[in-house]
Amino acid sequence: MSFHGPDVLWLVRHGQSRGNVANDEAAASGAELLDLERDADVALSELGEEQARAVGKWLAGLPPEERPTLALTSPYRRAHDTARLALDQLPDVPLRIDERLRDRELGILDLHTWKGIKARFPEEAARRRHLGKFYHRPPGGESWADVALRLRTLLTDPMLDLDGQRVLCFTHEAPIHLIRYILEQLTEPELIDALRAAPVANCSLTRFERPTPAEPLRAVDVGRTEPLPQHHVPTTRESRVRSDEA
Template identity: 55%
Template sequence: MDHNLWIGAVRHGESTANIAARDAARDGLDLIEITEREADVPLSDLGRRQAESLGRRLARMPGSERPELVLASPFLRARETAEIATSGLEVPMRIDERLRDRDLGILDLHTVEGIRAEFPQEAERRRHHGKFYYRPPGGESWTDVALRLRMVLREIEQDLPAQRVLVVAHDVVVALVRYVLEDLDEHVLMEEAKKMPVSNASLSSWIKDDHGWHRERFNDVTHLEGDDSTRPTAEEPVA
């Protein structure tokens, strides 16, 4: 029996907001057209198929290698992904509000062009401070998300009665799990996030032994390849 601690991290499948954001950027719009509140954005049809494909991958894992516990963001797109992917696996799931997506405050629903047009001073502040430390009015910086995520990861290591925990959340959360567990610095994290945005329904994982945390995989979408019905679309860089 492998007693090493294992943490997996999944970004939710494609959501209807992902589609709206890509369409708005393509069309040069200032605002992303979403009617639901942030917490209620559902998966798209593609996103549901991606979650099903992830579930088939989890089901193929040997029993000793499957997650023993799922921690999910309370946002609907993440909960739906977790529920679909673990259907039939009898894995308990807990909702943890600390895994929610980053709050963009007054910039919510604005495209990059929209921010420049409506909030030029904020665009300049973001450029000056950098993505990692910039906090939009009423919102969060990447470091704010990292702070709440550190508490979750500490509890996984010290308090949870499970050795294999799967986190299902959002792109910024997955990127920051890597930041914390691999002890990255700001510049490495931002460069990696720019080069390799976290894909919908991707699987990343780390294992801890006597020497610390080691990455097994990052942004792995092999379970989506070879099937046009689940193939990831081009990803937008994480905000």
């Protein structure tokens, strides 16, 4: 039995979270640590909730033949809550939790800013500079390459019954970049260039379509943010990524 996967794949980054706000505040103050709960429990901000509702309204406004038929979400609260709020507008779309869509695990570097990593883990910061962003694995955490490996199993999992579906994934910035890396067959330098050039905004939409069942998924939209201002909701994103940051 052949397996070709979804006909359309939407990738939605979660709405603005308390972690995003804390990161912005830490960058402004020069703090070394973020004052947050464990990563899986970080909630949306009030603006993030508005963003999730706005993207749901935009998706619900698509013609029926273009709307998602199945949704998958990271189990992390900020992504799952984004999915729940968005799908309030699409009550006929089933939602499944899949841990392979979770954010990258940072291990001992969790809750540390880049300034904090350099101050408290100078040897790890040096190893990060030597190995590069893609291959560096912090103790107890994952490299970007590790995340790519688990995402490959998601995209080819016949148990999910994705054939012919229009799949909507609620996830995080790193998995979105890495699904692009997989589907577009990017090189490491091309991925890093994409990270620097185009940080993924909260509740932005990246869409892949399959022209025919025999052809691979191809990027149609990357980081689309129009659904938010169309519903009078501000867009938020991190500053451009520096190559030396964890």
